[in-house]
Amino acid sequence: MLSKRHAAILKLLEANGMMPLSALARALDVSHETVRRDVRPLEEAGQVLRIHGAVGLAGQVGEAPFQKRMRENADAKRRIARAVAATIRDGEAVMLDTGTTTSFLARELVHHRKLTVITNSSDIARTLATQNGNRVYMAGGELRPDSGAAFGTSALEFVQQFSVAHSVISAGAVDASGVMDFDLEEAVFARTILERGERRVVVTDHTKFGRRGLIAVCPFAAITDLVTDAAPPADIAEALAAAGANLSVT
Structure with a gap:
């Protein structure tokens, strides 16, 4: 079961696209280490991708500018x-x-x-x-x-x-x-x-x-x-x- 913070992460990424981990931490009012820990199971489940200190929904990474x-x-x-x-x-x-x-x-x-x-x-x-x-x-x-x-x-x-x-x-x-x-x-x-x-x-x-x-x-x-x-x-x-x-x- 996803925690409320996992759901919040997915909602933020859906609305904003690729986000730096630091921006996610500020939006959730948690530490950088906490958001790294929260992202890990989402990444393992294939729901998000992490690239160079940023994270995005798997289906949106690399999407066209129009999308x-x-x-x-x-x-x-x-x-x-x-x-x-x-x-x-x-x-x-x-x-x-x-x-x-x-x-x-x-x-x-x-x-x-x-x-x-x-x-x-x-x-x-x-x-x-x-x-x-x-x-x-x-x-x-x-x-x-x-x-x-x-x-x-x-x-x-x-x-x-x-x-x-x-x-x-x-x-x-x-x-x-x-x-x-x-x-x-x-x-x-x-x-x-x-x-x-x-x-x-x-x-x-x-x-x-x-x-x-x-x-x-x-x-x-x-x-x-x-x-x-x-x-x-x-x-x-x-x-x-x-x-x-x-x-x-x-």
Whole structure:
């Protein structure tokens, strides 16, 4: 039987990924030697791996960066995704860019019926293809090794053929000037699919507020909705209102 501290260790590693033993000891308020002793039976049971003074869940060591990001603020992203999914009706057409929050949205849409989904994300395509009569269109191009998403000229030309009820993008950064990202190709793709939607939605958790991205995606006037898990700073809320964009806090 696992002790309560063993269970706490597993929960911490699930939430935070690979952690130094010293960080585990601080989180559990125990000595370094105690946490070493507690980790040993978990390691022997094959539940965790210890590498250079750090420990992680066996299934997460060596995982892709995208999978690590899926675990960051997962509860908040799930709430955001659930709120957006409730506004999408069976049979509608939806365009989604690659991002952890849009991947959570895809998981919330698995019970919808007869959706038409256009995306550049192989994760989203796999999640919704063959479900309940959905039609899923995957943009072509070179797949990124970290996210499994397609980018490039062919991906942009592909999505420009569609017009949809809902275009949903994730955000790398949001300040009073609008939505930004840190990757040029991701920013261009997000901007392109926003142009194809009747409703243009940005999904982002509160940790992105106040960040300054490298690449501008769009001003708030280019979106209809921003859905998040906590109220943004006053300057962002005021800029959204001035642009006529709806702010939804889950």
